[in-house]
Amino acid sequence: MPRPPFQLSDILSRLPVSLPDRLKRRDASTAVAAPASVRAEPAAHYARPEDSLSISICTESDEDTACCALQKEGQFLARQERWQELSDRIAEADQARFTTPGGMPEAELLAYGARADVVNAVEHALNDGQPRDQRQLIDGVMALEAIRKDHRKDPYLTALIALAHIDIGWVWRGPGLEETVSKVHLRRCAAHFERAATLLSGIAPGLPGSAFLAAADCALFAARRAETLHVADAYARLIDLAPQNHRPMRALGLQMLPRCSGSYPALELEARRTASRTQDIWGSGGYTWVYFDALATDSAAGALVDPQFFIDGLKDILAAHPSQDMANLLSAYCAVALGGAQMDGTTPQTPRQEIASAASWLIRDHLREVHPLIWAHAANGFDNSARVTSLRRFSARGQAQAMSFIAQIFRDEIAHGQKIAITPDGLHVTTG
Structure with a gap:
C-alpha cells in the first residue's frame, strides 16, 4: 500500500x-x-x-x-x-x-x-x-x-x-x-x-x-443554533446513557440559554425533566446540574430558578458523591x-x-x-x-x-x- x-x-x-x-x-x-x-x-x-x-x-x-x-x-x-x-x-x-x-x-x-x-x-x-x-x-x-x-x-x-x-x-x-x-x-x-x-x-x-x-x-x-426540542431530546438521550456524568446536564443548561438554542422557560423545564429522570442517582441534583453553568454564565437565568430546589440538589449531589x-x-x-x-x-x-x-x-x-x-x-x-x-x-x-x-x-x-x-x-x- x-x-x-x-x-x-x-x-x-x-x-x-x-x-x-x-x-x-x-x-x-x-x-x-x-x-x-x-x-x-x-x-x-x-x-x-x-x-x-x-x-x-x-x-x-x-x-x-x-x-x-x-x-x-x-x-x-x-x-x-x-x-x-x-x-x-x-x-x-x-x-x-x-x-x-x-x-x-x-x-x-x-x-x-x-x-x-x-x-x-x-x-x-x-x-x-x-x-x-x-x-x-x-x-x-x-x-x-x-x-x-x-x-x-x-x-x-x-x-x-x-x-x-x-x-x-x-x-x-x-x-x-x-x-x-x-x-x-x-x-x-x-x-x-x-x-x-x-x-x-x-x-x-x-x-x-x-x-x-x-x-x-x-x-x-x-x-x-438548532430547534430547542431537538437539542433537548439529544441531550436527554445522552444523559440517559451516562446518568452518572454531570457534564452533559451542565452542557444542556448552557444550550437552553437564549443565546444558544433555548429560552429561560426551556431551561427551567429541562432542569425539572432532568431531575425527574435522574432522581434515582442524583435525587434533586439533576435540577442543580442543568442550572449550574447556565446560572453562573447568565445572571438572568435566575429569573425562574427555584432556589430551594437548587439547594436541595446541592445536598443530594453531596449525598450521592x-x-x-x-x-x-x-x-x-x-x-x-x-x-x-x-x-x-x-x-x-x-x-x-x-x-x-x-x-x-x-x-x-x-x-x-x-x-x-x-x-x-x-x-x-x-x-x-x-x-x-x-x-x-x-x-x-x-x-x-x-x-x-x-x-x-x-x-x-x-x-x-x-x-x-x-x-x-x-x-x-x-x-x-
Missing part, C-alpha cells in the same frame, strides 16, 4: 512528549495537577485573616490521577499508531460504561488524549501568530483523515477524527464567545464543524446505545462563580444570592481540603476555553483565592481571635 501523504508519526515526532496545556485546563475535575509527591501539603500562610486558617492543600486527587492516566494512554496509543488497539480500548470503555471515580467516561478521556497532539499543534501555531506555512494548521488533521482509509467502517475512530475537527474548530474560534473574531477564523471554524457533522452523520444511528457517540453528536450544538472533588466544586461554585463569599453576611435579596449563600454551609460542613485548580477554574466561570499560560501560577492563584474566600466564611470567628483548623476529621475552632 502506498504511504499516505501525511503520516501521523511524522507529525507527532515533532511534538513535545508531555501532555499539552489543553488537557490541563479541560475541566476542573479532569485537570492535570502537580506530581503526587506534593499532595496534601499544609496551606501556606497568606495575608491576614488567612493566617488564622489551617487547611490541607491537595494538588492531585484520585480523580485527577485517573483522568491523567487515561489521557496519557490514549496519547501513547496514537503516537504509536496502534489505531485498532485504541479503537478497541475506546469501544470497551464505552460499551461497559467505564467511568472515573468522578463519573467521567473513560472512553472520552482516551479519545481526548489520542487527538490532543494534533489539536495542540494547531493551537500553538495560531497562538504564535498566523504561520507562514499553512501546512502547520492542516498536517495533523490530514494525517488523522488518512487513517480512515484503512478504518472507514470503524465508528470510534471516525468519531475520534470528528472530535478533533470540533476541537480545532474551537481553536480557530478562539476563547470567549463575546470577542470579535475575524471572518477568516470564523470560516475555518465553520469548515471544521461541517466536516465533523459529515463524519458523525453516518455512524451514530448504527450504535444507538453508545454514550461516546451521543456525546460527540451533542458537541456539534456548541457551534450552531461525598468526595472532596465534589465538595470543592460545589463550594467554589457558590463562593466564587456566584459570588457567595462576597456577600459579607448580608441577607440574600435574589434567588441567585440565596443559592450563593450556600457557600457557608458547604465549606463549614463538607470541605476538608482545598483543590486549587477547581477554585481557579471557578474564578474563570468554569470557562474551559480560557487560555492558561502557566499551570503553576494558575494553581497558586486558585489556592490564594480559596484561602481568601474560606477566611471570609469564618470572618466572625477570626475577628474574635479564634483559629480555624479544617482537617479530614472535620472543623475545629479554638481560641488563642
